[in-house]
Amino acid sequence: MTSGDDRELLRHHGDVDAEPGLLDFAVNVRLDRPPEWLRARLAAALDRLGRYPSAAEDRAAREAVAARHRRSADEVLLLGGAAEGFSLLSSLRPRLAALVHPSFTEPELALRDAGVDVARVVLDAADGYRLRPEAVPEDADLVVLGNPTNPTSVLHPAEVVRALARPGRVVAVDEAFADTVPGEPESLASCREPGLLVLRSLTKMWGLPGLRTGYALGEPELLARLVRNRPHWPLGTLAFEAVLACCEPSALAESEQAAREFDEHRQDLVRRLAAVDVEIALPASAPFLLLRVDNGEKVRAALRERGVAVRRGDTFPGLGPDHVRVAVRSPEHNALLVAALEEIVGTDRGSAA
Numbered sequence: 001m002t003s004g005d006d007r008e009l010l011r012h013h014g015d016v017d018a019e020p021g022l023l024d025f026a027v028n029v030r031l032d033r034p035p036e037w038l039r040a041r042l043a044a045a046l047d048r049l050g051r052y053p054s055a056a057e058d059r060a061a062r063e064a065v066a067a068r069h070r071r072s073a074d075e076v077l078l079l080g081g082a083a084e085g086f087s088l089l090s091s092l093r094p095r096l097a098a099l100v101h102p103s104f105t106e107p108e109l110a111l112r113d114a115g116v117d118v119a120r121v122v123l124d125a126a127d128g129y130r131l132r133p134e135a136v137p138e139d140a141d142l143v144v145l146g147n148p149t150n151p152t153s154v155l156h157p158a159e160v161v162r163a164l165a166r167p168g169r170v171v172a173v174d175e176a177f178a179d180t181v182p183g184e185p186e187s188l189a190s191c192r193e194p195g196l197l198v199l200r201s202l203t204k205m206w207g208l209p210g211l212r213t214g215y216a217l218g219e220p221e222l223l224a225r226l227v228r229n230r231p232h233w234p235l236g237t238l239a240f241e242a243v244l245a246c247c248e249p250s251a252l253a254e255s256e257q258a259a260r261e262f263d264e265h266r267q268d269l270v271r272r273l274a275a276v277d278v279e280i281a282l283p284a285s286a287p288f289l290l291l292r293v294d295n296g297e298k299v300r301a302a303l304r305e306r307g308v309a310v311r312r313g314d315t316f317p318g319l320g321p322d323h324v325r326v327a328v329r330s331p332e333h334n335a336l337l338v339a340a341l342e343e344i345v346g347t348d349r350g351s352a353a
């Protein structure tokens with residue numbers, strides 16, 4: 001259960017660790033701004049800002065998402081980022097929400113702020129942060145988890161996530177990083193399962209944290225319950241344009257190529273880290289790694305002195321001060337991080353944990 005006075009820590013995100021001027025291994029957004037072709041699409045859409053966003057634009061964007069995930073447009077709800085999806089969950093009026101941790105903390109905060117009772121299901125490092133459906137309280141009528149999970153980088157098998165389904169229960173899967181996994185093998189975005197809600201984001205892949213764009217996929221009745229208290233015109237014209245653009249075949253091909261690069265670059269980082277006295281949570285599938293290092297706070301401070309920002313891990317329920325999350329970057333940048341770490345903590349066998 002929750003302690004009540006941990007709000008500030010749960011609100012901590014990597015953008016706070018990534019102070020200007022530091023080499024950023026704290027934030028997991030792929031690009032520091034959207035690609036040129038996407039900027040051009042957004043710039044062209046500026047001319048439409050003189051009109052309210054229309055139902056036709058909403059429909060067109062939902063149809064594009066539906067085609068991408070082999071669903072119908074009425075199974076798509078466009079969101080102001082996956083984060084908006086978390087805040088809409090309380091509209092389902094759950095009696096007990098089970099939050100699988102360690103994980104992104106905004107869902108828990110949104111539910112607690114709405115007065116929902118929350119139970120934490122804390123996965124075990126010794127068990128490889130494996131999801132055990134039986135650990136989720138049977139009476140939870142809402143379960144929230146991330147796949148792949150921030151910050152552990154664990155990709156849960158789709159069938160294990162599906163095993164959480166129960167009559168009368170909503171299972172909300174935060175797939176904000178799903179498009180960073182080549183082929184998205186464990187994604188449930190195309191899965192029509194009663195009570196299953198998949199949340200997706202354009203933020204990470206397309207360098208769009210400032211636009212606030214994502215979407216939810218689920219049964220039309222479930223989506224209708226989510227939007228009960230939503231204002232009119234929740235999304236702007238530019239968000240619709242971004243969704244349309246990022247669902248086009250060329251964008252999907254670029255996204256898949258970027259996912260393959262993430263995979264290669266993560267392997268590069270794991271290889272380099274093997275020489276350093278840190279433990280890496282493996283296997284990892286997302287564009288970041290969770291590390292455990294002795295004297296974590298001192299190590300983070302020493303990295304900052306050397307111009308490197310990493311994400312503190314202790315604000316994630318289930319982790320402590322010796323945990324840090326590092327983004328996967330290009331081999332050149334990975335080498336800088338590893339060299340700094342090597343100087344600070346020394347070399348070792350580098351054990352996998």
Ligand SMILES: Cc1ncc(COP(=O)(O)O)c(C=O)c1O
Nearest residue numbers: 081082083104150176201203214
């Ligand atoms: C796991 C996870 N889910 C969701 C979000 C929020 O995504 P969005 O920008 O689409 O609201 C983040 C942002 O850091 C995240 O790490």
